[in-house]
Amino acid sequence: MEIYQLLPKTNCKECGESTCMAFAVKIISREHGIKECTPLMEDSKYAAEKNKLLEMLKPMEDAGETGLIIHDDKCFGCGNCVVACPVNVANDPEGAAIGDGPSNDKVILKVVDGVVVAQNVGECRRFGKNRILCNACIDPCPSGAIEFV
Amino acid sequence: MVSKFMIEPEYDVTVVTVRDIFQSMYAGDKFGADYQNHSAVIIFDESDMRKMSMADGGRVKVKSSGCEVVLTARKSEDAHPGIAFMPNSIYANALIEGADDTGIPEYKQIGVTVSRTTNELTGVRQLVELQKNVELHV
Amino acid sequence: MDANNVARVTCPACACLCRDVDLEFDDRGDIVHTYNACRKGAAFFMGSYRENRALPKIEGKPVSIDDAVKSTVEILSNAKNPVIFGLDTSSLETQVLGVGLARKLNAAIDDTSSLCQGLVLERIIPGSMKTCTLDDVRDYSDVMVYWGSDPANSHPRHMSKFSYFPRGKKRQKGWETDRMPICIDVRKSNTAGVCKKFYKIEPKGDEGLINDLLLSLDGKIGGKEIGGKGIDGKEFAKLTNILKKAEHCTIFSGLGLVYSLKNSIKLFDALIEKLNEYAPTHVIPMVGHYNMRGMTQTLYDASGYINKVRFSDGEVDHGSQYSITSTLQGKEADAALIIGADPVSSIPLKTSISLAGIPTITIDAHETPTTMISRVVIPAAITGIEAGGEALRMDGVKHELSAPRENKEVLSDAELLKRILEGV
Numbered sequence: 001m002e003i004y005q006l007l008p009k010t011n012c013k014e015c016g017e018s019t020c021m022a023f024a025v026k027i028i029s030r031e032h033g034i035k036e037c038t039p040l041m042e043d044s045k046y047a048a049e050k051n052k053l054l055e056m057l058k059p060m061e062d063a064g065e066t067g068l069i070i071h072d073d074k075c076f077g078c079g080n081c082v083v084a085c086p087v088n089v090a091n092d093p094e095g096a097a098i099g100d101g102p103s104n105d106k107v108i109l110k111v112v113d114g115v116v117v118a119q120n121v122g123e124c125r126r127f128g129k130n131r132i133l134c135n136a137c138i139d140p141c142p143s144g145a146i147e148f149v
Numbered sequence: 150m151v152s153k154f155m156i157e158p159e160y161d162v163t164v165v166t167v168r169d170i171f172q173s174m175y176a177g178d179k180f181g182a183d184y185q186n187h188s189a190v191i192i193f194d195e196s197d198m199r200k201m202s203m204a205d206g207g208r209v210k211v212k213s214s215g216c217e218v219v220l221t222a223r224k225s226e227d228a229h230p231g232i233a234f235m236p237n238s239i240y241a242n243a244l245i246e247g248a249d250d251t252g253i254p255e256y257k258q259i260g261v262t263v264s265r266t267t268n269e270l271t272g273v274r275q276l277v278e279l280q281k282n283v284e285l286h287v
Numbered sequence: 288m289d290a291n292n293v294a295r296v297t298c299p300a301c302a303c304l305c306r307d308v309d310l311e312f313d314d315r316g317d318i319v320h321t322y323n324a325c326r327k328g329a330a331f332f333m334g335s336y337r338e339n340r341a342l343p344k345i346e347g348k349p350v351s352i353d354d355a356v357k358s359t360v361e362i363l364s365n366a367k368n369p370v371i372f373g374l375d376t377s378s379l380e381t382q383v384l385g386v387g388l389a390r391k392l393n394a395a396i397d398d399t400s401s402l403c404q405g406l407v408l409e410r411i412i413p414g415s416m417k418t419c420t421l422d423d424v425r426d427y428s429d430v431m432v433y434w435g436s437d438p439a440n441s442h443p444r445h446m447s448k449f450s451y452f453p454r455g456k457k458r459q460k461g462w463e464t465d466r467m468p469i470c471i472d473v474r475k476s477n478t479a480g481v482c483k484k485f486y487k488i489e490p491k492g493d494e495g496l497i498n499d500l501l502l503s504l505d506g507k508i509g510g511k512e513i514g515g516k517g518i519d520g521k522e523f524a525k526l527t528n529i530l531k532k533a534e535h536c537t538i539f540s541g542l543g544l545v546y547s548l549k550n551s552i553k554l555f556d557a558l559i560e561k562l563n564e565y566a567p568t569h570v571i572p573m574v575g576h577y578n579m580r581g582m583t584q585t586l587y588d589a590s591g592y593i594n595k596v597r598f599s600d601g602e603v604d605h606g607s608q609y610s611i612t613s614t615l616q617g618k619e620a621d622a623a624l625i626i627g628a629d630p631v632s633s634i635p636l637k638t639s640i641s642l643a644g645i646p647t648i649t650i651d652a653h654e655t656p657t658t659m660i661s662r663v664v665i666p667a668a669i670t671g672i673e674a675g676g677e678a679l680r681m682d683g684v685k686h687e688l689s690a691p692r693e694n695k696e697v698l699s700d701a702e703l704l705k706r707i708l709e710g711v
Contacts, residue, residue, distance in 0.1 A: 114325060163490065177653055242633065252612045256542070273656060
């Protein structure tokens with residue numbers, strides 16, 4: 001709703017959606033990027049709103065497609081998330097699933113230089129058409145180092 | 150405005166030592182700034198900090214019968230009025246009296262008084278030198 | 288990751304001794320990346336060998352290693368009441384040499400366990416308290432109790448590798464349904480934050496909690512508010528029930544529990560015995576230094592006691608008067624040999640500083656507050672990076688340590704002790 005308030009609200013359909021509200025919803029679901037709103041980007045009378053929106057949505061852009069953000073400075077490198085992630089378990093039954101370091105490159109989470117890093121995020125259960133609100137890497141984190149935006 | 154001539158009020162708290170991964174990862178160099186900054190720390194309950202008018206990140210003088218050190222005050226995310234936490238290090242050990250007949254020192258119940266200060270943090274080297282001079286001149 | 292420059296090693300940053308850590312080296316042989324190691328392990332492998340290395344010194348002046356060893360032999364040979372302390376971060380082989388030196392010198396010998404997990408280890412090692420291995424925990428434990436321990440900070444991979452998150456033989460369904468981790472502590476630690484149950488007790492509240500548990504297991508109390516400890520009666524009843532109905536329970540005793548109980552440790556014996564009437568319940572002490580379990584086992588094998596020992600002409604005496612704190616408080620020692628330990632940081636400073644008043648020799652890889660006050664400092668290789676050997680994990684399982692990086696400028700503590708043993 002905050003996003004919608006800052007959009008031009010002209011329902012111009014240039015983004016391909018029939019209303020600005022529909023466009024705002026699809027920004028949240030990552031089906032549209034804010035830059036697809038051409039009036040907002042190009043018309044100087046929306047400059048203030050444009051800047052606000054770009055700032056507000058920056059964490060989402062940084063987080064990439066799944067919205068996963070890892071705060072390196074907080075991470076203990078304990079690997080709880082590596083072992084708890086159901087995709088890691090399914091893709092690496094001989095390694096991550098039994099508590100060891102990943103034994104192949106199909107995992108999403110692994111620990112490098114003492115902090116967790118993400119790869120293959122397309123495999124994350126929060127991604128794609130059948131996505132679900134999985135918290136299996138957030139709940140086991142002792143330091144609040146993982147969040148989704 | 151507190152007058153600079155005014156003596157800072159002192160408060161009694163009980164210190165419990167704890168482990169901190171960020172402190173222990175720097176234990177290879179106990180004279181390094183990272184180790185000292187993560188060790189010279191005392192974590193207070195938020196309501197205690199308000200009562201003592203202490204700011205998160207401010208400096209405090211922590212005194213026991215044996216020693217006095219200047220540490221950084223930190224605000225806890227948990228509630229534990231009257232109790233403060235310190236990572237186990239030379240700073241906590243400077244405040245502990247000796248051990249009882251079990252040989253185990255009181256790492257989990259150190260009685261201290263704390264007050265605000267503008268003094269510099271106590272350095273590890275400084276702490277050892279000070280005690281060493283006392284020992285050698287007994 | 289270039290496979291040519293990678294070595295698989297055992298991590299000695301804590302007593303979990305993780306064996307799945309990969310190190311990546313650059314062309315000069317420096318460790319530039321770690322894989323699978325936690326924050327503590329990564330700092331150990333990438334930082335510890337580069338910085339703050341100890342140099343051979345006598346009274347603060349640089350000398351050769353040979354001279355430092357010679358001076359050590361002199362000091363120890365002339366001492367009537369020498370004390371040896373440390374060896375918790377040395378290999379089993381070095382520990383055997385250290386105990387042999389104590390025997391030869393008629394010295395008192397102690398390690399950090401006397402002010403750490405000694406009270407639990409002196410039950411576990413002779414077998415009077417039921418224990419199991421971390422592999423058993425991974426395969427079978429459905430209930431795990433972190434009591435006065437905070438592995439998230441002290442043993443970061445403990446929960447992911449062994450005790451909570453991994454799948455095991457009988458724990459195939461995953462942590463959400465298979466495991467019930469419980470934390471008992473005086474504060475909401477990082478570990479408490481991820482456990483399914485957290486019981487916050489007052490400092491020194493462990494004794495009261497054990498007494499209540501003993502009564503409640505027998506059905507003598509329950510349902511009402513448990514006095515003074517801030518635990519709700521209903522929640523307390525749940526705790527009793529979980530412990531009673533466990534298929535395989537493991538209690539990870541931390542320093543919070545040990546320090547709180549001290550002389551009342553017998554109550555803990557009673558609790559474990561009582562719990563075993565209902566459910567198989569095991570204790571694993573959360574040993575800090577990576578080979579403290581090894582040192583206590585080594586000394587036990589040699590003397591019948593895990594710590595606080597005095598050798599005298601082949602005879603063995605034991606008691607709290609030989610703990611490092613008592614020895615130094617009583618100012619009885621007339622020389623000290625510290626091996627891979629930093630008592631000036633880890634025991635009360637007013638006690639440890641008396642090391643400055645006697646000839647103290649410290650063998651360590653790094654400069655520490657203890658080397659600062661030592662008459663003789665002898666640098667050693669870092670075991671686990673520059674020297675190998677074997678060590679016992681916190682549960683007593685033996686693992687081989689790695690030596691992936693050579694350092695010709697220093698000797699291993701085993702080599703140093705051999706030379707000292709030849710001299711005295």
